[in-house]
Amino acid sequence: MKTRPVLPGVEWVGAVDWQRGLFDALIPLPDRTSYNSYLIRGSEKTVLVDATEPNLVHVLMTRLEDVEKIDYILSLHAEQDHSGGLPVVMEKYPQAQLLASPKGKENLSTHLSIPADRIRAVQDGETLSLGDKTLHFIHIPWVHWPDTLAAYLVEDRLLFTTDFFGSHLATSDLFASANVPRVYAAAKRYYAEIMMPLRSMVQKNLEKLQGLELAFIAPSHGPVYDQPEFILDAYRQWIGGPLRNTVVLPFVSMHGSTLQMASYFCESLAERGVAADPFDLTNTDIGRIAEALVDAPTLVIGTPTMLGGPHPGVVGATFLVNMLRPRLKYLSVIGSYGWGGRTVEILTEMLTALKTETLTPVLCKGLPGETDFQALDALADAIAERHTTLAEGTGI
DSSP states (O other): OOOEEEETTEEEOOEEESSOOEETTTEEOTTOEEEOOEEEEOSSOEEEEOOOOGGGHHHHHHHTTTOOOOSEEEOSOOSHHHHTTHHHHHHHOTTOEEEEOHHHHHHHHHHHOOOGGGEEEOOTTOEEEOSSOEEEEEEOTTSSSTTOEEEEEGGGTEEEEETTTOOOOOOSOSBGGGGHHHHHHHHHHHIIIIIGGGHHHHHHHHHHTTTSOOSEEEESSSOBBSSTHHHHHHHHHHHHSOOOSEEEEEEOOSSSHHHHHHHHHHHHHHHTTOEEEEEETTSOOHHHHHHHHTTOSEEEEEEEEETTEEOHHHHHHHHHHHHHOOOOOEEEEEEEESSOOOHHHHHHHHOTTOOOEEOOOEEEESSOOHHHHHHHHHHHHHHHHHHHHHHHTTOO
């Protein structure tokens, strides 16, 4: 397997994972993924940036087969999908010095049992000369681990960002410009699943990079951005841009009552000019829900009552929403029950990380009737009114 040139003196030497279907035993990978490594050949020194997933380190080693000497191995992030191959690489290149952030040094020693004396911690703002190329190190913690480090190749205006700006996308395209719509969708989904819970830190680190003149952004997953403003603008939009005029509606229906309510409610919203993104939780990829939540102002949860509380499938999805901490403004619950319960209380108590206004829930006993449909119309009215107010304040 050959290296692929990004620009003169910089080559992609990573691995595309065409098979992996699940990440962290949680996140579905419909587009699979890649583990990017880069080789920088300066006139005096050579640097390997990251060392891929351990199961595919053999691909990296094949690409490095004709590389006789590496002076530095740069670990931008200690998570194993980027660092897992380090022991193999360091065995082949025993003279190479491993570089990481101070927290990265600690994590690499802990997670991979790499001796601390083999690792040098680089400081925020430190530079490293490779001869005709210069690496400038930038600490960007919490995107998405505390150890995250970026490296700016000054002369080539290329920024290595590890998970920051990444996308779980297996593709033979080296550059994002080859398929912008597909990359945008994958990057938005990746942001939703990985970066959105840490949105405030992502914002701070995005601001920290503002002064850099960028021609390329090279993340650890997905293609290289050869038009960096594309992904920078997308992140600005996802972090703080206008919200969409839509309602995210995850639901479960056991005997059809909640389904009737969800279907009617979507129609009622549409009549009022509000879009709906319904997700049947029995067969929905959770990543699609996360992506929809990035710029949605309203969440309405649909659930039947089971043993006095919400359906377990709804509980799991609600817990996930709380973890993701989207920019939601409004929350409500619709559903059915057989004799009673604490469904609404349980769900709202689970969403403590969100700062939302709770709109009047609609719960019916058994099948919904005319009064219940009127209550759903009233909820749709309340949402449409609030979305209009948001739009007038440029929030939508």
